Every structure is written in structure tokens, then in C-alpha cells.
Amino acid sequence: MSTSIVERVLLRGVYASATIGAACLATFVLYGFYNAFFHPLRRYPGPLMWRAFRFPYVIAIHRGEIHRQLKQFHDKYGPVVRIAPNELSYADGAAWKDIYGNRPGHQPFPRNPTWFKNRSPDDPHSIMGFDEDVHARTRRAFANSFSEKSLRDQAPVIEGYLDMFMNQMKAPRVGRQWRQKIVDLNTWFNFLTFDISGDLSFGESFDCVKSGKAHPWVEIAQDFGKGLSLIASVNQYPPFDKLLRYVIPKNIRQRQADHRKMSAAKAKKRLAMDTERPDFVTPTKKYSEQKVPMSGPEWEINMMIIVFAGSETTASSLTAITRELVQNRGVLHRLTQEIRSSFEKESEITIASTGNLSYLNAVINEGLRLDAPVVIGVPRIVPEGGDTVCGQWVAGGTYVAYNQFAANRQPHNFRHPNSFIPERFLNPDPKTDNMDSFQPFSIGRHSCIGMKLAYAMMRVILARLLFTFDIGLADEKDRWDWGEQKTYILWDKRPLRVILRRGAAL
Numbered sequence: 001m002s003t004s005i006v007e008r009v010l011l012r013g014v015y016a017s018a019t020i021g022a023a024c025l026a027t028f029v030l031y032g033f034y035n036a037f038f039h040p041l042r043r044y045p046g047p048l049m050w051r052a053f054r055f056p057y058v059i060a061i062h063r064g065e066i067h068r069q070l071k072q073f074h075d076k077y078g079p080v081v082r083i084a085p086n087e088l089s090y091a092d093g094a095a096w097k098d099i100y101g102n103r104p105g106h107q108p109f110p111r112n113p114t115w116f117k118n119r120s121p122d123d124p125h126s127i128m129g130f131d132e133d134v135h136a137r138t139r140r141a142f143a144n145s146f147s148e149k150s151l152r153d154q155a156p157v158i159e160g161y162l163d164m165f166m167n168q169m170k171a172p173r174v175g176r177q178w179r180q181k182i183v184d185l186n187t188w189f190n191f192l193t194f195d196i197s198g199d200l201s202f203g204e205s206f207d208c209v210k211s212g213k214a215h216p217w218v219e220i221a222q223d224f225g226k227g228l229s230l231i232a233s234v235n236q237y238p239p240f241d242k243l244l245r246y247v248i249p250k251n252i253r254q255r256q257a258d259h260r261k262m263s264a265a266k267a268k269k270r271l272a273m274d275t276e277r278p279d280f281v282t283p284t285k286k287y288s289e290q291k292v293p294m295s296g297p298e299w300e301i302n303m304m305i306i307v308f309a310g311s312e313t314t315a316s317s318l319t320a321i322t323r324e325l326v327q328n329r330g331v332l333h334r335l336t337q338e339i340r341s342s343f344e345k346e347s348e349i350t351i352a353s354t355g356n357l358s359y360l361n362a363v364i365n366e367g368l369r370l371d372a373p374v375v376i377g378v379p380r381i382v383p384e385g386g387d388t389v390c391g392q393w394v395a396g397g398t399y400v401a402y403n404q405f406a407a408n409r410q411p412h413n414f415r416h417p418n419s420f421i422p423e424r425f426l427n428p429d430p431k432t433d434n435m436d437s438f439q440p441f442s443i444g445r446h447s448c449i450g451m452k453l454a455y456a457m458m459r460v461i462l463a464r465l466l467f468t469f470d471i472g473l474a475d476e477k478d479r480w481d482w483g484e485q486k487t488y489i490l491w492d493k494r495p496l497r498v499i500l501r502r503g504a505a506l
């Protein structure tokens with residue numbers, strides 16, 4: 001071949017590549033332009049790049065900053081913001097009923113499969129899944145395990161782990177020598193809630209409290225939220241999601257696979273036990289044997305999800321509430337007084353006896369409001385044909401969610417929204433605090449099945465801790481806003497180092 005032919009071929013190659021590149025760029029720009037200015041959601045306000053493309057949202061999720069971004073957008077654009085070409089974020093209390101409730105004459109808004117996609121067609125759907133029929137059947141099967149009666153039966157198990165936790169907090173106690181010690185309550189709350197959930201789901205403790213160390217299952221579970229949000233972000237790009245999964249670090253993928261195997265083995269072991277122990281399995285197993293059977297893989301996936309859903313959220317709430325208390329001494333003082341004046345001995349403090357402490361309940365609710373454990377709402381999808389949300393028409397297929405962190409910190413919902421003021425829950429004034437917008441456990445058919453259990457655990461744990469110890473920050477400079485942490489659906493929590501001193505009961 002002469003040089004001129006080679007040159008011509010090369011030149012053609014360059015032209016072809018340039019043309020393809022330019023066409024891709026033009027398509028990309030046109031796609032963004034269409035989304036921003038011609039899409040059915042064009043009338044909803046939001047930042048331009050987010051309205052035009054999905055990638056800013058995905059980047060914010062990867063960076064663990066989505067909650068702060070959403071808060072800033074709601075501060076700027078108001079109660080409804082378009083945060084992706086096909087997604088609206090709500091911070092208007094009326095949205096709860098429209099998106100999550102059961103409105104007569106309206107179709108339900110299903111869960112978004114992007115967040116709960118099955119990895120293979122053989123994977124069973126779970127109570128957290130998007131298949132509404134399987135969800136309804138599974139929820140019915142577990143309902144008795146979370147009833148008032150079951151909670152009463154489970155109370156001694158929970159209190160037993162709390163005894164062990166308190167002994168660890170008090171140790172070493174040699175005569176009158178015990179004065180004070182520093183502990184990271186973030187770690188210890190995690191140990192405690194995982195041990196309780198593990199016992200109630202798998203029939204055996206992870207022994208974290210006893211050993212003072214995280215069990216491998218618990219270590220991995222702490223990355224669960226991160227894994228889920230990373231997978232959800234690549235699922236935004238079908239049909240490339242299968243390929244994009246490889247972008248997720250190999251060690252995270254491997255840890256998730258190991259976790260799944262470990263959970264399956266534990267669930268099998270519990271199911272094989274012939275026992276009537278008070279836990280989440282006994283009533284559900286009866287239902288499954290007498291009414292609608294649940295398959296082995298369904299048991300395994302549901303038990304894994306329930307252990308995680310029940311422990312990480314509750315531990316996160318306990319850490320956030322305790323941090324708010326040590327950073328707000330006035331509130332801590334009032335709460336400690338309420339608890340110490342209600343009981344004479346630590347042994348009187350039980351799940352049953354802590355139900356009616358009004359300031360304790362207000363403190364817990366204020367912690368759930370300010371530092372919402374479920375930071376962003378997992379989106380729902382507007383059914384085909386479209387529907388109204390907060391009185392405005394939304395096209396079918398749009399993703400919609402109530403984002404709690406951003407919404408709970410809006411002045412149109414709460415007076416002094418960024419401050420920890422439990423008093424607002426004692427005598428709510430509808431003119432300044434919109435309690436309809438406060439739904440930490442969501443509402444409707446997918447609302448938290450463990451809500452009563454979560455409140456019971458938070459009340460008894462906080463009451464015993466504050467009855468027994470005077471607590472304060474180990475380092476007075478370690479003060480910051482809970483929202484400064486990263487989030488991956490749940491919080492990527494930092495340590496909470498506190499100093500425990502002899503209180504009323506030591």
C-alpha cells in the first residue's frame with residue numbers, strides 16, 4: 001500500500017470517530033435539553049443539571065452527601081423539588097398520605113424496583129421487595145411476631161441483653177473504686193441491638209456485648225446500607241447495570257455474598273430448632289405451617305433483612321439521641337430527673353414500666369425528627385396513567401419520595417428546625433410544628449413492622465443508662481451536627497465517646 005492510501009484510511013478512521021463522538025455528545029446535550037425544558041416534569045423546580053441528567057444524583061449517593069444536597073435544594077426551591085429527570089423529592093407533610101398511604105379511589109404507588117432489584121430471577125422477593133403480592137403475603141406471615149403480645153413475650157429476652165450491656169458499662173467495678181470510664185456508645189449500641197435482633201431472628205446471639213467485639217456478620221452488615229445504595233445507583237442505568245456492578249469494589253461485592261451465605265446458614269439452623277422460644281420465628285413458623293407456607297429461600301432472605309432493619313436503625317437512633325443529649329445539657333438534666341424520680345432501683349426499669357414517661361418519649365421523637373434514621377425515603381413509582389401528589393398532577397412512571405432528613409429540617413414544617421427541642425412534642429402547636437409531616441416509621445402498608453419494638457427498646461435502654469450513669473462528652477470539643485456525617489440510606493456513623501460517671505444507682 002502506498003503512503004497516501006494509508007493516510008486516507010487513517011484520516012477516514014479519524015473522521016468516523018470524530019463524527020461518532022460528536023453525535024454522542026449532541027445526543028447527550030439534546031437529551032439533557034429535552035429533560036430540562038420539554039419533559040412532562042419541566043414545571044417542577046430544581047437545579048438545572050439534576051433536572052437534565054441522573055448522574056449528579058448518583059454522584060451524591062456515592063459520596064454519601066445526598067441528604068445535605070436535598071436539604072439545600074428544599075431550602076432553595078421549596079417543598080417539591082425535581083432531583084433527577086424522572087424523580088421528585090417532597091418535603092410537604094401532605095405527601096405522606098398521597099405517596100405511601102392507601103387513598104380511596106387511587107392506585108397504590110409501588111416500591112421502586114431500582115432499589116430492590118433481584119439479583120437473579122430465582123431470587124425470592126422479601127418483605128422489603130417491590131412485588132406487592134409477595135409483600136402482602138410475607139407481611140401477614142410476620143404480623144403476629146410483632147404484635148403487642150409477642151412484644152410482651154420478647155421483653156425478658158431484650159431485658160436480659162440489656163442487663164449484660166449494663167454490666168459491661170459498669171465493669172470493672174471493684175468495691176467503691178469505680179469512678180468513671182470512657183466508652184464509645186456508638187459501638188456498644190450497635191453490639192446491643194444486633195445481639196437482640198440476632199437472638200430474636202436466628203435463635204442465637206452474636207455475642208457482641210459479651211465479647212466486646214463485633215461478630216463478622218455484624219461487621220459486614222454495617223456496610224449493608226452502603227452496598228444497597230451503590231447497587232441502587234448503578235441500577236439507574238439499565239441495561240448497563242449488570243456491567244456497572246463491576247464498578248462496585250470487589251471486596252464489597254464479596255462481603256455481601258459472604259453475608260448472604262452466613263445468613264442462610266443461621267436461618268436454616270433456627271428453623272430446624274424444635275422450640276417455642278419467644279422470637280420473630282415462632283409465630284411466623286406457625287402461620288407458615290397452618291396457613292400459607294413460606295419457602296426456605298424466603299425465610300433466609302427475610303430473616304437477614306429483619307435482623308438488619310431492626311438493629312442498625314435502632315442503634316442509629318440511640319446514638320443520635322444520646323449525642324443530642326450530651327450536646328444539650330438542659331435537656332439531659334430534665335430527662336435524667338424524670339427517670340430518676342420515677343424509679344427507686346435500676347431493676348424496676350423494664351419495657352413495661354417505661355411506656356409512659358412523657359419527656360423520654362418527647363426526647364426520642366425529637367431525636368427521630370432531627371436526625372431521621374431513615375435519611376432518604378426509598379422512592380415509590382407513580383402508577384401508569386399518572387396521579388396527583390400534594391394536589392399537583394404527576395406523570396405515571398415518575399419516582400417520588402418523602403425525604404425525611406431534608407423535610408424535617410425545613411422551617412415550614414418545624415420551628416427552629418435545626419435545634420433539638422423535645423418540648424415541641426409535649427404540647428405541639430400546629431401553627432409552628434406540623435406533626436403530620438413527622439413519620440419516622442413511614443405510613444401505610446409498608447410502614448415499619450417493628451415500630452412498637454423499636455420504641456420499647458429505645459425507652460428502656462435510655463432509661464437504664466441515664467438512671468445509672470451521669471454521662472457527658474469525653475471531649476467537650478467533640479460537638480457537631482449529626483447531619484455532617486455521610487449517609488448511605490442510613491448514617492455512616494462516627495464514634496460517640498462519652499464519659500460515664502457514678503450516677504444514682506452505683
Ligand code: HEM
Pocket residue numbers: 127128135139197305306309310311313314317373374378440441442445446447448449450451453454
Ligand atoms: C428507630 C428504629 C426504626 C426506624 C426509624 C424504622 C423505620 C422504618 C421505615 C421508615 C420503614 C419503611 C421503609 C419503606 O418505606 O420502604 C421501615 C420498614 C420496615 N422496618 Fe423499620 N424502623 C426501625 C426499627 C425496626 C425494627 C426494630 C424492626 C424489626 C425488628 C424493623 C423492621 C422493618 C421491616 C421488616 C420493614 C419493612 C416493612 C414492610 O415493607 O412491610 N424496623 N422501617
